[in-house]
Amino acid sequence: MGAQYLDTGWIAEAFTAMLVLFVLFNIWRAENAGKTGKEVYIRRIPGLNAIDEAVGRATEMGRPVIMVPGLPDYVDAIVVQAMNIFTYVTRIAARFSNPILVCCYNASVFTVAQEMIRDVYQQEGAIERYDQDSVRFISDRQFAFAAGVSGLILREQAAATFFLGNFYAESLILAETANSVGAIQVASSTQNTQTPFFIAACDYVLIGDEFYAASAYLTRQPVLVGSLVGQDWAKISVITMVLLGLLTTSIQIQGKTEMEKVASGPSKGTFAHVQVLSNPADPKSPMVDGPPRQMTVADTFMYRMLNPLPRDIKFHDEKAGTFERPQKPATNPATAAGGGQ
Amino acid sequence: MMDLLAQATPPSDSSPFWSAPNGSSHLVIGIGAALLLGIGLIFLLLQAPVRSRRWIVALFTFLAGGYYVLYFFWPTAIDRQPNDLPRNPMEGVTFWISDAFPIVSTFTNVLAGFLLGLGIYSLWRVHGRRIVKQQKDWFFSFVLLASSVMMAFIGYADWHSRQGLNGPLLANKANWHPINYAFDFFFEGGLQQMDAAMFSIIAFFILSAAYRAFRIRSVEATVLLATALVVILSLMGVITNAWQSGINHLGGPDAFVQNFSLDTIRTWLTNTVQTPSIRGIDFGIGIGSLAMGLRLWLSLERTGS
Incomplete structure (x- = not known):
């Protein structure tokens, strides 16, 4: 028995392309909303109302706002998203001369955060209030970081904390510590396993893609708003596909069928359900339980993309998916090895 | 004497210059040249007009992002052996992408290494000041x-x-x-x-x-408490045994009441209620990440404004 290959066909690529088109088209739509007079609408997210409240409370109490952009390994899209929200928080804090602290787990995030926070103070005309130590690198070890941030929350008696980004097991340590000093907490984790902990310990939680919607709502930039609407279109498509899948799998196919390659006609080369009969010449003959035909490597969409002209392909073993390729000239036996991943 | 330029990865003939033998002049010259080139490029970037600077950064972002887009979407070569050559241009691109990956990853690591220095500097400044001022x-x-x-x-x-x-x-x-x-x-x-x-x-x-x-403050909290209680109890052997005995008294193995064993309820809750909810959230996060990545790749994002 050779290897069995999973083939999603062209649908995966087409679906990704569709999502990209939705996002780009809606960004274009939002950018041109002024010309067409059709504003793109997005609804209010309750967790975001809490941001102004939390910063206002911190100002009244004269205590700092602590922000943590998760525990990423490098600057990724999630960190950028978290920093977008933090720049909004910092802007309000800068207006009210409220102290802030951004705690970073990763050195590259630290440098990006430092630049972004300084830019916000500069834009607000309050660069003299910018404290270079308000953005800190704590540690790049998970629990050393948790201990460091918990210590800061306790020592500084934070009035508000924002935990937005990728959090793991330390999420509850941070949230419960902040809860113990009575801080208002707004949190969101892109790790589903941590969201329940935040829900249990924090005042407001942005669940799932609300995290990505936050900066669009707060800044109202056409690019962000358009992108958000594109995301919603994509979600509607996903829901439609789920419903279609539900429908198709709910309809029972009568009799035993197998996936067979179509030999002729417009669908030539694709796979289709066919009934398996004991006597193929007699359509009324009983169906049999034969061994299912396995999809080989040569049948997969990816393989066909790689080999648009399959006439030169010679297999060692088609079922096992091993085939012949031209070889590098072996000039030096010591250097001939290497290359393949 | 301790060799301060010792490396974790042993060099080979096909390795780039930074994998040259430890302490070799080739390595030292290579590092020096790369450093000078880097400083020169940063200097040139700073000299460029502010408007064009943005385009230069966007171009590099697009090229770097483009590589990873290709890496994820271009088909992977099947059954590639170390000495294989590509059979057609499509496969040539595949080979190039997979061969370039270790080098591109090294660039990322080098950049992260430089930035780690800045992070440690921040740590030392904050704590050094505290020591000096005896805070x-x-x-x-x-x-x-x-x-x-x-x-x-x-x-x-x-x-x-x-x-x-x-x-x-x-x-x-x-x-x-x-x-x-x-x-x-x-x-x-x-x-x-x-x-x-x-x-x-x-x-x-x-x-x-x-x-x-789990304090009962609202309908949602009560539902949460009830479901959590079922899941917790279903994991306790004594309770499940006692519950199952009660159910067995009410009906035989094929009785409808057997659907209400703690294990069955827990399985239904996790498979029918919890898993689809998490998948729904995952879809949202995935689509959000995709849109965010697209904005960053095409430099459409205006951060901090």
């Missing part, structure tokens, strides 16, 4: 800085002692030098244990958070 708890800052210097030294010395022909001998504790014992004491005996201690604190925090979450 509250300055002694803890001293411990932090002393520990970081000590671990950097001991860690490197330990790693270096494990390089070369005698390295494998150190798998046996009898062959250890004092520096290996020192590393084991501070890293395995100190840092790892403190990590584990912090991790175990979560158990207590879960208890206090669960207490607050």
Whole structure:
């Protein structure tokens, strides 16, 4: 028995392309909303109302706002998203001369955060209030970081904390510590396993893609708003596909069928359900339980993309998916090895 | 003498210049040239008009992002052997992408290495100032800085002692030098244990958070409490046995009431209620990430404004 290959066909690529088109088209739509007079609408997210409240409370109490952009390994899209929200928080804090602290787990995030926070103070005309130590690198070890941030929350008696980004097991340590000093907490984790902990310990939680919607709502930039609407279109498509899948799998196919390659006609080369009969010449003959035909490597969409002209392909073993390729000239036996991943 | 340019990856003929033999002039010249080139490029970028600077950064972002887009979407070569050559241009691109990956990843690591220096500088500035000004708890800052210097030294010395022909001998504790014992004491005996201690604190925090979450304050909290209770009870052998006995009294193995065993209810809750909800959230996060990545790749994002 050779290897069995999973083939999603062209649908995966087409679906990704569709999502990209939705996002780009809606960004274009939002950018041109002024010309067409059709504003793109997005609804209010309750967790975001809490941001102004939390910063206002911190100002009244004269205590700092602590922000943590998760525990990423490098600057990724999630960190950028978290920093977008933090720049909004910092802007309000800068207006009210409220102290802030951004705690970073990763050195590259630290440098990006430092630049972004300084830019916000500069834009607000309050660069003299910018404290270079308000953005800190704590540690790049998970629990050393948790201990460091918990210590800061306790020592500084934070009035508000924002935990937005990728959090793991330390999420509850941070949230419960902040809860113990009575801080208002707004949190969101892109790790589903941590969201329940935040829900249990924090005042407001942005669940799932609300995290990505936050900066669009707060800044109202056409690019962000358009992108958000594109995301919603994509979600509607996903829901439609789920419903279609539900429908198709709910309809029972009568009799035993197998996936067979179509030999002729417009669908030539694709796979289709066919009934398996004991006597193929007699359509009324009983169906049999034969061994299912396995999809080989040569049948997969990816393989066909790689080999648009399959006439030169010679297999060692088609079922096992091993085939012949031209070889590098072996000039030096010591250097001939290497290359393949 | 300790070779300060020792590397973790042994060089080979096909390696780039930064994998040249330790201490070789080739390596030193290569590093110097790359450094000068980097400084020169940054200087040129700073000299460029502000408007065009944005386009230059966008171009580099697009090229770097484009590589990873290709890496994820271009088909992977099937059954590639070390000496294989591509059979057609499509496969040629595949080979190029997979061969370039280690080099592109190295660029990322080098950049992260430079930035780590900035992070450590921030740490030293904050805690150094606290020590100099003798602020509250300055002694803890001293411990932090002393520990970081000590671990950097001991860690490197330990790693270096494990390089070369005698390295494998150190798998046996009898062959250890004092520096290996020192590393084991501070890293395995100190840092790892403190990590584990912090991790175990979560158990207590879960208890206090669960207490607050399960208080009946609203309909949602009551539903949460009820479902959590079923799941918790279904994992307790004594309770499930007692419950199952009760159900068996009510009906035989094919009776409708058998659907209400704790295991069945828990399985239904996790498979029918929990898993689809999590998948729904995952879809949202995935689509959000895709849109965010697209905005960053095409430099459409205006951060901080």
